[in-house]
Amino acid sequence: MILLRLTARSLWHRRTTALLTLLTIGVSVMLLLGVEKVRTETRTSFANTLSGTDLIVGARSGQIQLLLYSIFRMGDATSNISWQSYQLVAKHRQVAWTVPISLGDSHKGYRVLGTNQDYFKHYKYGNRIPLSFEQGRQFDALYDVVLGADVAEKLGYKLGSKVVVAHGIGNASFSKHEDKPFTVVGILERTGTPVDQTLHLSLEALEAIHIDWKAGVRIPGTNVSAEEAAKMQLQPKQITAFLVGVKSKVATFHLQRSINNYRKEPMLAILPGVALQQLWDMVGIAEKALMLVSALVVVAGLVGMLTVILTSLNERRRELAILRSVGARAWQILLLLTLESALLTLLGVGFGILLLYLGILLAQPVLASQIGVFIPLSALTFYQWQLLGVVVVCGTLTGLIPGYRAYRYSVADGMTIRV
Amino acid sequence: MKVLIRTLFLWLAVFCFIPVVQAEETQATDQKSEPKTEQEAFNGEVVNELDWEELMPKNFTLESILGDLDSPDTLDDLDPAATQYMDQLMAALASAPVVPEMGGKMVKIPGFVVPVQGDGINVTEFFLVPYFGACIHVPPPPSNQIIYVRFEPGTKVENLYDAIWVTGKLAIETTAHELASSGYSLEAFVIEPYEMEYEDEAAETEAGAEGTPAQ
Numbered sequence: 001m002i003l004l005r006l007t008a009r010s011l012w013h014r015r016t017t018a019l020l021t022l023l024t025i026g027v028s029v030m031l032l033l034g035v036e037k038v039r040t041e042t043r044t045s046f047a048n049t050l051s052g053t054d055l056i057v058g059a060r061s062g063q064i065q066l067l068l069y070s071i072f073r074m075g076d077a078t079s080n081i082s083w084q085s086y087q088l089v090a091k092h093r094q095v096a097w098t099v100p101i102s103l104g105d106s107h108k109g110y111r112v113l114g115t116n117q118d119y120f121k122h123y124k125y126g127n128r129i130p131l132s133f134e135q136g137r138q139f140d141a142l143y144d145v146v147l148g149a150d151v152a153e154k155l156g157y158k159l160g161s162k163v164v165v166a167h168g169i170g171n172a173s174f175s176k177h178e179d180k181p182f183t184v185v186g187i188l189e190r191t192g193t194p195v196d197q198t199l200h201l202s203l204e205a206l207e208a209i210h211i212d213w214k215a216g217v218r219i220p221g222t223n224v225s226a227e228e229a230a231k232m233q234l235q236p237k238q239i240t241a242f243l244v245g246v247k248s249k250v251a252t253f254h255l256q257r258s259i260n261n262y263r264k265e266p267m268l269a270i271l272p273g274v275a276l277q278q279l280w281d282m283v284g285i286a287e288k289a290l291m292l293v294s295a296l297v298v299v300a301g302l303v304g305m306l307t308v309i310l311t312s313l314n315e316r317r318r319e320l321a322i323l324r325s326v327g328a329r330a331w332q333i334l335l336l337l338t339l340e341s342a343l344l345t346l347l348g349v350g351f352g353i354l355l356l357y358l359g360i361l362l363a364q365p366v367l368a369s370q371i372g373v374f375i376p377l378s379a380l381t382f383y384q385w386q387l388l389g390v391v392v393v394c395g396t397l398t399g400l401i402p403g404y405r406a407y408r409y410s411v412a413d414g415m416t417i418r419v
Numbered sequence: 420m421k422v423l424i425r426t427l428f429l430w431l432a433v434f435c436f437i438p439v440v441q442a443e444e445t446q447a448t449d450q451k452s453e454p455k456t457e458q459e460a461f462n463g464e465v466v467n468e469l470d471w472e473e474l475m476p477k478n479f480t481l482e483s484i485l486g487d488l489d490s491p492d493t494l495d496d497l498d499p500a501a502t503q504y505m506d507q508l509m510a511a512l513a514s515a516p517v518v519p520e521m522g523g524k525m526v527k528i529p530g531f532v533v534p535v536q537g538d539g540i541n542v543t544e545f546f547l548v549p550y551f552g553a554c555i556h557v558p559p560p561p562s563n564q565i566i567y568v569r570f571e572p573g574t575k576v577e578n579l580y581d582a583i584w585v586t587g588k589l590a591i592e593t594t595a596h597e598l599a600s601s602g603y604s605l606e607a608f609v610i611e612p613y614e615m616e617y618e619d620e621a622a623e624t625e626a627g628a629e630g631t632p633a634q
Contacts, residue, residue, distance in 0.1 A: 040540060047539030054535075127536075248592075249535075249567045250602030252546075253559035258506075273534035273545070277579055 007339045021305045022348050028301035029352025032294040045373045049193040052124040054252045058241035060266035067275040070241040073111045073194045080238040085265045094251040097122050099243040105165050110151045112199045114206035125193050136186030142230050145182040146200040149190035180209045180226045192374045204234040309402040324410050333410045337403035345395025469526040471549040515561035522591040529613050541573025562602045570607040582613035
């Protein structure tokens with residue numbers, strides 16, 4: 001006990017260097033925990049985005065790509081699929097429900113998703129939680145729009161607000177569908193998924209705003225007014241992708257096979273769970289590299305501590321000699337130095353945890369709005385505690401090195417020090 | 420210099436230590452909250468080790484489900500008749516007959532995981548299939564070779580290429596629609612990694628498992 005007090009006092013005496021060491025270890029520990037936390041939370045966030053959907057069908061591209069653009073609104077579709085093919089699958093005897101998805105437009109950087117009312121019935125997230133409305137209702141009229149929670153909050157829209165949809169998916173667009181404004185009729189409850197950053201409108205509405213865009217741009221003089229467009233034939237001819245729920249789970253594979261083998265149009269059906277797992281396999285390499293880097297930063301932090309203690313050792317030879325003279329054994333000197341590094345590491349780890357939570361608190365809103373990953377202020381996981389345990393053990397073991405030196409000094413030096 | 424060498428050795432020891440901790444952690448979580456079971460019994464019930472073949476009725480042959488059709492060997496891939504043949508085959512395979520006696524049995528069966536529902540770390544619902552992967556040369560296994568597994572605590576799937584053992588209660592689920600096709604489902608109690616029988620192959624999978632990150 002007296003040794004611990006001695007250690008603490010001694011450290012306090014050298015508080016500037018001790019504090020800097022603490023900072024180094026703290027930052028490295030924060031990095032280690034942060035990387036692990038972001039990794040697990042991203043996975044959870046991704047996995048929670050879609051639930052209860054058996055197949056996602058889109059134009060033939062790659063499994064991961066289809067998953068990313070249809071569900072996570074990342075990247076773009078390579079091609080659309082025809083309405084006929086969609087109807088064919090939708091009427092298949094094994095199919096219980098389908099939800100069409102049409103992407104490609106945006107509003108102030110938020111993606112616009114064209115769909116139908118089935119979306120609100122069948123789209124589920126988390127553990128099969130359906131979407132619910134914070135305010136208002138689903139779209140019924142042609143120029144109705146339903147907002148995700150973030151869109152409404154960030155852009156300050158309320159029920160009844162007018163929204164103009166822009167062509168393309170940039171943050172700003174110079175070709176807007178300003179002649180056909182939409183009215184907000186519903187705002188969805190927050191889900192923690194990309195749905196929060198999406199504006200939902202009907203497939204017919206998407207068709208309507210593109211009526212006079214047949215040439216890829218609105219040709220002057222051929223404008224169709226909002227009222228005229230509403231009267232026209234608005235049957236969509238193509239969609240980007242659709243979600244499928246099957247009647248019997250075991251039929252999933254066979255339905256997938258039939259869709260993939262459909263001769264008249266190249267389509268791709270994927271099992272969301274499998275595509276997500278493949279995504280993790282790919283991302284796994286980067287994750288491992290990040291973990292390695294943060295582990296090395298911890299090592300660097302500990303080496304820094306070692307340097308500080310070793311350099312201080314020469315200055316402290318007299319202190320140690322005095323300790324010896326008042327009755328400290330040589331092994332107690334060793335213990336003293338080991339305790340010092342253990343204490344430093346322990347405090348550093350504590351400081352690191354503090355920094356981590358502070359960091360999460362600060363980064364939370366940015367991460368949520370930028371990449372759609374919400375990182376909760378949750379308790380450390382068992383694995384994270386294990387990581388910390390390893391750090392503390394390593395730090396303590398590091399202390400054995402200066403400890404051993406001090407031990408040798410104190411045996412050899414006695415009271416006469418020749419530095 | 421001496422100190423430097425000693426330091427080096429120490430760090431070497433530390434680095435050897437980290438993988439050991441991780442490996443232990445992986446093992447610990449694999450068997451997390453699962454009681455150690457005897458091979459033969461679980462909760463006082465007899466566990467039968469099941470072969471995938473046993474899930475097919477004895478008289479389940481291509482002829483029995485398709486009737487007499489021309490041999491598909493003579494058909495070209497892009498022949499309309501081939502397409503028709505494939506469609507029929509697919510329809511038949513999608514509602515393959517099950518063995519009713521299997522319902523309610525306590526079984527242990529090896530297979531591969533096709534995840535359906537999970538939270539990103541643990542998979543709680545998945546398909547168990549006898550072979551891995553989207554082999555695009557042939558149709559997927561018939562519906563009586565696919566088991567829908569629910570596992571409440573969830574299992575970690577680090578690699579779709581790794582086989583597992585699943586122990587649990589088998590049930591036959593019949594979905595009520597015009598086809599009245601039925602399939603197997605399984606309430607899993609224990610999930611264990613599948614160990615290869617050959618030593619060198621076992622070593623290979625071990626090495627593979629170490630390469631994957633511990634959660």
